[in-house]
Amino acid sequence: MNNKIRTIIIDDEPFSRDELKFLLENDSDVEIVAEADSGEKGLEMIMTKNPDVIFVDIEMRQMSGLDLAKTIQNMKKIPLIIFATAYPNYAAKAFRVEALDYLLKPFDEEQLQETMKRVKDRLSFNEKNEQTSPIAKLAVEDEGRIVYLSPSEISYLYREERETIICTKDRKFSLKAPIKELEEKLKGYPFFRTHKSYLVNLDKVEQLIPWFNGAYQLKVVGKKDEIPVSRNYVKSLRAHLEL
Structure with missing residues (x-):
């Protein structure tokens, strides 16, 4: 993985965005390219910023995090999806939209580090696969x-x-x-x-x-x-x- 991990945080709670941003900024491989306080704004940021990974809350006004995840499934490049929520009962639905991970609030620093390791492993594999085997079926x-x-x-x-x-x-x-x-x-x-x-x-x-x-x-x-x-x-x- 040669470049920084382009990251967007989508959450309608300012405190949660700030907390996650603070924790992610401790990782030198991460670049936070945008924040959004709604699913609609998050979708706009995804379309324009081309992130590698998004951290998205589930329960938001109007467009929920699950709705957002379903909406981006037809994109040519789908960012890795990490749900960050206070509600554990959405886990099964989250993995139906192929979320890479599911973090519970308040955020645990050690769990976030494990999540970022999974992100880096997946991105490194994707990069290697694109270079060595663009069509592997x-x-x-x-x-x-x-x-x-x-x-x-x-x-x-x-x-x-x-x-x-x-x-x-x-x-x-x-x-x-x-x-x-x-x-x-x-x-x-x-x-x-x-x-x-x-x-x-x-x-x-x-x-x-x-x-x-x-x-x-x-x-x-x-x-x-x-x-x-x-x-x-x-x-x-x-x-x-x-x-």
Whole structure:
């Protein structure tokens, strides 16, 4: 990552903006390029300032933070989204719009540092990927055609007999390649092995449900299937998912 992280803070509470700005200014890699006191002004700043990351409150007058996040999903370059809110009950909805992280007020300096590490890791990966592999997609066959899937389209994949089934939000595709080979290809993307036969896109995870004997099940956005999580993987999975 060669340049400073262009950052916008969007919050209708001046004190919260000032607190977050003070904490972020301690990070020499961060440049705060704009502040906004509403979702509407935040959207305008995003369109004109081209930020790398936005910190956005959820409950704001008129346009909420969730509405703002949904609005920018069709942009060519979508900034990383960090929700900064006093309300923990919006977490599931936040990750449906592929937020990178979710910070609770009052802000904890250590948690903010962990969030910024995730931001830097993601931006460094994106920069490296743009330089070395501008088009990196997984080729799958579909009724005699070759379909190219972006890793971000994949919700999860699993091994069934002698095939690997790749699940997107709306479709399923099958490959002969073993899951271990696909896991290697998807390195650098947010995929996690939850079970010897399952590989899950962490950006799509919505729920973690206790099952039995220390095992869990996962649900991902837009899918009814429950994905097994072996007890050996639970601790590491939670460390990747939680603040």
